[in-house]
Amino acid sequence: MESVSDGEPAVRRRPKDRKAQIARASTDAFGSQGYHAVSMEDIAARVGITPAALYRHSPSKYDLFRDAVLGLSQMLVDTTAFADETDGDPAMTLQALTSALVDATIANRAAGGLYRWEARYLKEADRAVLVHQLKVVNERMHRPLLTLRPRLKPSQAWTLSAAALTIIGSITDHSNPLAAGDIRTLLCTMTADVLAAELPSARRGGAPRLTPLVVGAEAGMYEHVLFESVRLFYENGYRNTSMEDIASAIGIQASGLYRSFPGKADILALAYRRAADRHSSDTADALSRNSDPEATLDDLVDEYLGRVMEWPDLPYVYYTERQNVPEPDLRVLETIEHSTMDAWARLVTAARPEMKIGAARYAVGAAFALTVDFRRLFARESGPESVATIRRLMEVTLLGRPVRRR
Known part of the structure; x- marks a missing residue:
């Protein structure tokens, strides 16, 4: 509000929603650029205030980041709180929980990846808060799920609810076009299918290899650098x-490394290109071997999971450090990724004629997200049963068949 008395200067008053403006600007900035790439100056500019004014609201960038991440996860807690107050039909409760989580994620799609990918930068105490918030949401899903499926082990219920959250959150990993109503319907359907999925009790024949890749100096400098760089990016962040x-x-010596690689951004780009090219090549090979779309998808899932189990650090780095890939390399990567995803999506539509290509791309993205979240879905080591389970969840996500064929 401004004073306009004769001869007196206008008085600019602070908007009543300034705190909310800062929160929205912080969430958008961190969500689009990542924690490290954002400065207090960036956030201040988004709000339209000076950095000094921003510091009067918050003492540091980290405080804004923490509030953004925990604010998003608290939103999931708040939007599912109704489940603690109802003893109604468990099927309807589970459906309502799914709908609430889907709506919240769609509404916050641009920033939703914050707690999925950037939360690793939280301090230990704040990370514990995030873990507790997500545990609350999972437990709210467990109650109706275990009532509907009493034979599930608690560990299986946890896997299914965590997988459901992964599928819902997968829309924050890409920007494929699809109408909001279609996204909502598709996410609710995929989530319901996964929560109803029959899980394997023993290792499936032909399961992917489980031995993690180990690359030493004997493989040559190029391979050794790629392997150790990805390991360090995974453990410490880029x-x-x-x-x-x-x-x-x-x-x-570092001087020897610089003679072969201009900088770590170039190494990161090479790791991304390695992953994208392998995925594209594996897809082309599977298509050349099979004419049946379901058989081809079967091979692709096994091959893809095999790559993930072989080098589990790489998929996580691929999803979390994307904003650090140089723009020219990123454009090439996007071309490869779109081509590969379309190849998978066409197989899905061939196996499911009722599904359109736009929806199929979302199903493929959700299936990929399950493999990236493998370590979160399974706290224990990645034994054969865990791999068979994740494979089954990918199959359900892609083909929509929670009950296995006899």
Whole structure:
């Protein structure tokens, strides 16, 4: 509000919703650029205030980041709170929980990846808060789920509810076009199918290999650098890994590393290109071997899971460090990714004629997200039963068949 008395300067008053403006700007900035790429100056500019004014509201960028991440996860807690107050039909409760989570995620799609990918930068105490918030949401899903499926083990119920959250959250990993109503219907259907999925009790024949890849100096400098760099990016984050760290990991001086690689961004881009090219090549190979779409998808899922189990750090880094890939490399990667996803999506539509290609892309993205979240879905080691379970969940997500064929 401004004073306009004769001869007196206008008085600019602080908007009543300034705190909410800062919260929205922080969430949008961190969601689109990642924690490390955002500065207090960036957030202040989004709000239309000076950095000094922003510091009067919050003492640091970290405080804004923490509030953004925990605010998003608290939103999931708040939107599912009704489940604690009802003893009604468990099927209707589970459906209502799914709908509430889907609506909240669609409404916050641009920033929803914050708690999925950037939460690793939270301090330990704040990360514990996030874990508790997500546990509350999972437990609210467990109650009706275990009432409907009393033979499930508690660990299986946890896997299914966590997988449901992964599928819902997968829309924050990509920006494929689809009408909001269609996204809502598709996510609710995929989530319901996964929550109803029959799970394997023993290792499926032809399960993917489980032995993680180990690459040493004997493989040559190029492969050794890629492997150790991805490991460090996974363990410490791209921003917290230096060329000196990479050089030390492979046992050479940093000057020797710089002679072969201009910088760590180039190494990251090479790792991304390796992953994208392998996925594209595996897809082409499977298509050349099979004419039946379901058989081809079967092979592709096994091959894809095999790659994930072989080098589990790479898919996680691929999803979390994307904003650090140089723009020219990113454009090439997007071309490869879109081509590969379309190939999978066409197989899905061939196996499910009722599904349109736009929806199929979302199903493929959700299936990929399940493999990236493998370590979160299974706290224990990735034994044969865990791999068979994740394979089954991918199959249900892609083909929509929670009950296995006899």
